[in-house]
Amino acid sequence: MATILKKQKNNKTSYQAIIRKGRYRNKPITRTFALKKDAEVWAREQEHLIDMKRHQDPRLAEMVTLEQALNKYFRTIESPGPNFNEPTTVERKRTCAIILKRYLGRDISLAEITPRVMSEFRDRRLRDDKRSGSTVRQELSLISHLFTIAMQEWELPVSNPIERLARPRPAAGRILALTxxxxxxxxxxxxxxxxxxxxxxxxxxxxxxxxxxxxxxxxxxxxxxxxxxxxxxxxxxxxxxxxxxxxxxxxxxxxxxxxxxxxxxxxxxxxxxxxxxxxxxxxxxxxxxxxxxxxxxxxxxxxxxxxxxxxxxxxxxxxxxxxxxxxxxxxxxxxxxxxxxxxxxxxxxxxxxxQRIEGYGVDIQKEVSEERKALRELLAEAIKIIGSNGLDEELNKVIREISTYSTV
Missing domain, CATH: 1.10.443.10 (Intergrase catalytic core)
Incomplete structure (x- = not known):
């Protein structure tokens, strides 16, 4: 049972509702109201919600709309900062959130977002809007992460509608480089x-x-x-x-x-x-x-x-x-x-x-033999020319040595 405390400050009366129940037993939740009736109503609502979470009451998911869930998600999970995503990532996710609320409806409850609803959303984005697979994957990813957080941190009785949903293939990477x-x-x-x-x-x-x-x-x-x-x-x-x-x-x-x-x-x-x-x-x-x-x-x-x-x-x-x-x-x-x-x-x-693989698996000896044969024929012709023109004997000697080497 919640405790209602009457407080006096600056000649004004207020009523503070204190709830110590479940996981809030050691760290109570409180809220102050001007009227005692409002404090009592709020306390009953909060205790009812705590009971629903404890027993995983499916009606709890019906009470949370997509817009409410996304607002809390960006307020607590995607706040820019050193321990969170970069502002550009948050900006991209906010764009995805706008698309999701436009197509699914901002007032749709989390309980109503089923695999069938998300498959229709996926097909509409791909077929009718001609969006790329990568864009649709980002939108589906946001819903998937939202439901994961709702289950693990907010203790809502929901299941991830994307878990068994076939996601579109991402677009092929760009193959483009300047010469x-x-x-x-x-x-x-x-x-x-x-x-x-x-x-x-x-x-x-x-x-x-x-x-x-x-x-x-x-x-x-x-x-x-x-x-x-x-x-x-x-x-x-x-x-x-x-x-x-x-x-x-x-x-x-x-x-x-x-x-x-x-x-x-x-x-x-x-x-x-x-x-x-x-x-x-x-x-x-x-x-x-x-x-x-x-x-x-x-x-x-x-x-x-x-x-x-x-x-x-x-x-x-x-x-x-x-x-x-x-x-x-x-x-x-x-x-x-x-x-x-x-x-x-x-x-x-x-x-x-x-071209560096040109010699791989080729009969190298055969190729070399053909080259040496051509070289011998060329040298033989050169020797004839040298002999007929009476060039320097030393040059004749060098040419003959090369000719002898080419026969090896």
Whole structure:
């Protein structure tokens, strides 16, 4: 039974309801009301909920709507901070939440969200809305995590509707990497951008393989131009890494005269969307540069993105025979498997590498014998010419020695 305490403060009377029941026996829950009747009603409701949770009453799931569950999820589970997901991840999940509430209904109860309901949602998104498998997987993943939290932490009597649901296959990874010529054209055209900092930014991307927002949010205190190194503290993998700078990238950064950031301006620092995704400041410059570059070299893909520059840098390093483990460290990948997804060697490079297997399984002695036969015939002809022209006897001697060697 709840306890109702009458309190007096500043000539005002209030009533505090105290509940010590179940898991709240040692750490009671309390709430204060102006009227004793309201305190008693609230106390009865809370005790009833505690009993329902204890006995896993299925009616409890009927009392919680999707909107209420999502609000609590983002308030307690996805709050941005050092121990939670990055703001960009939370932003993406909030977008998924908007879609879920729009299609399922914000007032639908958790008890009504069944595998059948979610399979219809999946099919509608794939078939009618033409969304990619990766997008739908993210939306289903949010519902799955929401129900897992509801079961494990909120003690709601629900089951995960995604657990036995067939998820769509993720979209195939992009197989796109710029050739050296295409990269040169893009760098050249970037110099015509309205943003004077864009050419340096693009060069740093190409010469470091940094993520677009890692480079755009680069702080001066994290760059040592004398040692030509960058310390990237805020990474996707949450593990800081050090990247070396080329001479060209170092020179480009050295010419930038700013205070705290290389590319961000003071007005950008107060905008949360820019600070979460700094690369947005170069969106217009990138699109304009890409249009000009395609006009010069139509082979440049129209759907090229700034992230593809990172893929291109990784591919170029691999083609220069940089060890895969080293490339993984440069890119900040925890596994080599991820690095392999980033590298797309050109057909010309693969054809060149395949020439190294030319002698594999071939009768080498037969090939050598044919070459020596051709060499003997050539030397024999040379000796005839030398003899008829009366060249130096010493030269004749050398030619005959070579001819003798070729018969071995």
């Amino acid at each position: 050296d010529l295409q990269a040169r054209v893009i760098i050249t055209e970037s110099r015509k951008a309205r943003n004077a900092l864009f050419p340096a930014y693009l060069l740093v991307l190409m010469h470091t393989g940094m993520r677009a927002s890692e480079a755009a949010g680069l702080r001066k205190r994290d760059v040592n131009l004398n040692n030509q190194t960058i310390i990237i503290k805020k990474t996707k993998s949450k593990t800081p890494r050090t990247v070396s700078l080329t001479d060209a990238a170092t020179a480009a950064l050295r010419n930038i005269d700013t205070d705290n950031f290389f590319f961000l301006k003071d007005k950008d620092l107060s905008r949360s969307n820019i600070m979460n995704r700094p690369a947005q400041i170069f969106r217009e410059s990138w699109e304009a540069t890409k249009r000009r570059a395609i006009a010069v070299n139509p082979s440049i893909p129209a759907d090229l993105t700034l992230h593809d520059i990172r893929h291109s840098a990784a591919t170029y390093l691999i083609e220069q025979e940089v060890p895969l483990r080293t490339v993984a460290d440069i890119l900040g990948h925890k596994t080599i498997q991820m690095t392999m997804r980033y590298t797309h060697p050109s057909m010309e490079h693969k054809a060149e590498m395949m």
